[in-house]
Amino acid sequence: MSAPERDHGTTAVGRPTLELRGVDKSFGAVQVLHDVHLTVYPGKVTALVGDNGAGKSTLIKGIAGIHPFDSGEVEFEGEKVTLHSPRDAARLRIEVVYQDLALADNLDVVQNMFLGRERKRGILLDEQSMEEAARDTLGKLSVRTLKSVRQLVSSLSGGQRQTVAIAKAVLWESKLVILDEPTAALGVAQTRQVLDLVRRLADAGHAVVFITHNMVDVFEVADRVAALYLGRVAADVPIDQVDRTQVIELITSGQSGDLGLSAEDLED
Amino acid sequence: MSSNTLTAAEASGPQKPAAGFEGDRQDNTLGGAVRGYLDKLRGGDLGALPAVLGIITLGILFTVLRPGTFLTPLNLANLAVQATPIIVLAMGLVFVLLLGEIDLSAGVVSGVCSAVLAQLLVQGGFGWPVAVLAAIVTGAVIGMFTGSLVGMVGIPSFVVTLALFLGWQGVTLRLIGQGGTVPVREPVIRALANENLPLAVGWALAVLVAVGYAAIELWRWRAKRARDLAHQPLVLVVLRVVLMAVVVLGVTWILSQDRALSAAVDLAGIPYAIPLVILLLLVVTFVLSRTSFGRHMYAVGGNAEAARRAGINVTRIRVMAFVISSSLAAISGILATSRLSSVTPDAGAGNTLLYAVGAAVIGGTSLFGGRGRARDALLGGLVIAIIANGLGLLGVAAYLNFVITGGVLLLAASVDALARRRAATAR
Numbered sequence: 001m002s003a004p005e006r007d008h009g010t011t012a013v014g015r016p017t018l019e020l021r022g023v024d025k026s027f028g029a030v031q032v033l034h035d036v037h038l039t040v041y042p043g044k045v046t047a048l049v050g051d052n053g054a055g056k057s058t059l060i061k062g063i064a065g066i067h068p069f070d071s072g073e074v075e076f077e078g079e080k081v082t083l084h085s086p087r088d089a090a091r092l093r094i095e096v097v098y099q100d101l102a103l104a105d106n107l108d109v110v111q112n113m114f115l116g117r118e119r120k121r122g123i124l125l126d127e128q129s130m131e132e133a134a135r136d137t138l139g140k141l142s143v144r145t146l147k148s149v150r151q152l153v154s155s156l157s158g159g160q161r162q163t164v165a166i167a168k169a170v171l172w173e174s175k176l177v178i179l180d181e182p183t184a185a186l187g188v189a190q191t192r193q194v195l196d197l198v199r200r201l202a203d204a205g206h207a208v209v210f211i212t213h214n215m216v217d218v219f220e221v222a223d224r225v226a227a228l229y230l231g232r233v234a235a236d237v238p239i240d241q242v243d244r245t246q247v248i249e250l251i252t253s254g255q256s257g258d259l260g261l262s263a264e265d266l267e268d
Numbered sequence: 269m270s271s272n273t274l275t276a277a278e279a280s281g282p283q284k285p286a287a288g289f290e291g292d293r294q295d296n297t298l299g300g301a302v303r304g305y306l307d308k309l310r311g312g313d314l315g316a317l318p319a320v321l322g323i324i325t326l327g328i329l330f331t332v333l334r335p336g337t338f339l340t341p342l343n344l345a346n347l348a349v350q351a352t353p354i355i356v357l358a359m360g361l362v363f364v365l366l367l368g369e370i371d372l373s374a375g376v377v378s379g380v381c382s383a384v385l386a387q388l389l390v391q392g393g394f395g396w397p398v399a400v401l402a403a404i405v406t407g408a409v410i411g412m413f414t415g416s417l418v419g420m421v422g423i424p425s426f427v428v429t430l431a432l433f434l435g436w437q438g439v440t441l442r443l444i445g446q447g448g449t450v451p452v453r454e455p456v457i458r459a460l461a462n463e464n465l466p467l468a469v470g471w472a473l474a475v476l477v478a479v480g481y482a483a484i485e486l487w488r489w490r491a492k493r494a495r496d497l498a499h500q501p502l503v504l505v506v507l508r509v510v511l512m513a514v515v516v517l518g519v520t521w522i523l524s525q526d527r528a529l530s531a532a533v534d535l536a537g538i539p540y541a542i543p544l545v546i547l548l549l550l551v552v553t554f555v556l557s558r559t560s561f562g563r564h565m566y567a568v569g570g571n572a573e574a575a576r577r578a579g580i581n582v583t584r585i586r587v588m589a590f591v592i593s594s595s596l597a598a599i600s601g602i603l604a605t606s607r608l609s610s611v612t613p614d615a616g617a618g619n620t621l622l623y624a625v626g627a628a629v630i631g632g633t634s635l636f637g638g639r640g641r642a643r644d645a646l647l648g649g650l651v652i653a654i655i656a657n658g659l660g661l662l663g664v665a666a667y668l669n670f671v672i673t674g675g676v677l678l679l680a681a682s683v684d685a686l687a688r689r690r691a692a693t694a695r
Contacts, residue, residue, distance in 0.1 A: 066577070086576070086577055086578075102574035102578070104571040104574050105638070106570035106638035107566060111563065111566075111567075115563075115567055115575070115580070116564070116567075116575070116578030116579040116580050123559055124558050125559060128491065128492065128495055128497055131498065154691060
């Protein structure tokens with residue numbers, strides 16, 4: 001709808017931003033991720049779908065370095081990398097926007113956007129340049145709903161908080177932005193704003209992973225869809241190769257026609 | 269089709285062709301600033317208001333009840349010196365409270381540090397620089413220990429510091445000896461609370477503070493306006509600068525009066541302890557508001573998980589809060605030692621901690637973490653000192669003294685809790 005040049009990921013040429021190969025993760029005796037393969041391309045929105053407990057959160061926490069993967073290979077822009085801590089992820093310019101948003105209520109918009117990466121002059125915080133950069137970024141994303149960038153985050157609405165969290169990713173020129181159910185708690189108008197923002201994010205060249213339960217969102221904004229079923233990737237395909245029914249089947253049973261997991265995968 | 273998309277685009281953003289954030293500019297008028305302040309109050313952020321009102325009301329109350337005694341230069345100087353250990357202890361507690369933690373052992377840590385100071389001076393025969401340094405290092409090491417138990421082992425700070433509250437009292441008792449009192453006659457330590465700056469030096473410092481504050485405020489205002497950033501109206505900045513100058517010069521004037529009871533001696537000037545407290549206030553304010561360490565402190569207090577995900581080392585921040593708190597407790601102990609010219613086995617026990625926590629909370633620091641400033645300790649400490657001083661002048665029975673001071677702390681904590689609820693429902 002928004003961009004005519006959108007090619008639905010069929011011509012996903014060029015180097016993927018992130019490639020996971022055979023990733024496993026267990027918590028104690030429970031294996032949450034089995035041999036996960038996932039490829040994410042720059043300028044594309046990949047919708048990551050799956051039922052509750054399918055492993056979506058574990059997967060992104062692994063990419064974010066919060067709960068590192070047990071085994072498997074991770075390639076970032078063609079280079080093998082390790083993701084052992086949030087700092088590793090930050091160094092590679094991977095930004096995760098969590099469902100609970102991870103903003104500090106008692107700090108203002110600028111302070112939150114620069115949290116952990118403050119600009120300094122000597123030992124002094126460089127408030128002025130941070131405020132300018134934050135305002136610049138929000139302006140570029142056509143965010144018009146904020147009254148002041150020096151507003152405390154506690155005074156923002158759900159949609160505004162989401163916007164600030166996403167703008168943070170843009171500010172840091174993140175190569176990969178992972179959004180964990182960004183529209184889950186939002187009303188119709190705010191969902192619209194966030195989806196537009198997600199599209200602009202990809203159009204600006206960021207690779208975007210978009211976790212959602214909402215099929216309307218998936219077909220509205222995604223270029224590719226990756227479905228997780230019981231810790232395995234049932235499919236990782238361009239959006240125009242599947243329809244809504246197939247995606248729902250992949251989520252609920254791991255299979256849909258010739259797509260999905262093999263019978264032996266499903267057994268163990 | 270194309271006309272369709274056009275109208276959609278127009279509908280989505282027609283009214284505001286400018287860059288948005290109109291609030292940043294609207295607030296530049298005095299009316300906007302006043303409205304913003306009222307909004308903040310309504311939202312539950314009372315700031316310094318309760319403490320300032322408290323100082324004024326209590327001042328008037330005790331002036332009326334004890335005319336000719338309370339509002340005299342002699343009593344005000346006493347009051348200021350009484351307040352200094354409370355203020356410094358509270359300043360340290362602000363760091364711990366910012367994280368939503370508590371340090372119940374801060375008072376007795378100041379006692380241990382004074383005991384170390386006294387024994388090094390008296391038994392060890394060391395000079396004051398060695399003794400002072402040793403006392404502060406003792407505080408820092410104790411803070412490291414407390415902080416590690418809280419931050420690394422993960423024991424709730426309430427339990428850790430409750431245990432240490434008892435433990436450190438034992439250490440002080442061992443250092444000083446049962447029933448003993450170690451008199452401290454070292455001239456430099458004694459001078460802190462008992463000697464005054466020369467009048468000329470006092471006035472020079474006061475003018476420096478007033479002019480320095482004005483220069484910094486106006487310079488920052490200009491820089492912000494020049495770059496079109498969010499800034500306050502000039503009237504408000506000037507008002508603050510003038511108010512600060514009036515307070516600083518006023519206090520200096522009062523303390524420069526001869527307050528000796530007999531005409532034969534001269535007793536005038538600012539007690540040395542006061543510029544020391546002002547210096548600490550400036551340093552702590554600077555650290556909390558102008559450095560990334562301070563920013564991370566607020567972030568951990570506001571949302572520890574968000575701070576962790578932002579790559580902030582939350583454990584380090586926790587440990588550092590206790591290290592700073594206990595180091596300032598050591599300085600508070602030194603000031604108390606100077607005032608009493610001695611150290612007793614119960615130094616820092618009793619109501620010391622209650623006073624300091626009360627000071628921080630009355631000043632506007634939240635017990636729930638995330639909100640607090642160095643100046644809270646100063647303003648709240650003055651309120652507590654006025655209460656203690658005024659009740660002393662009234663000759664109130666000891667039991668009532670306890671009840672009233674405890675009541676004031678409860679009142680402050682209730683205001684804090686209600687303000688927090690208010691902030692939560694306002695969203």
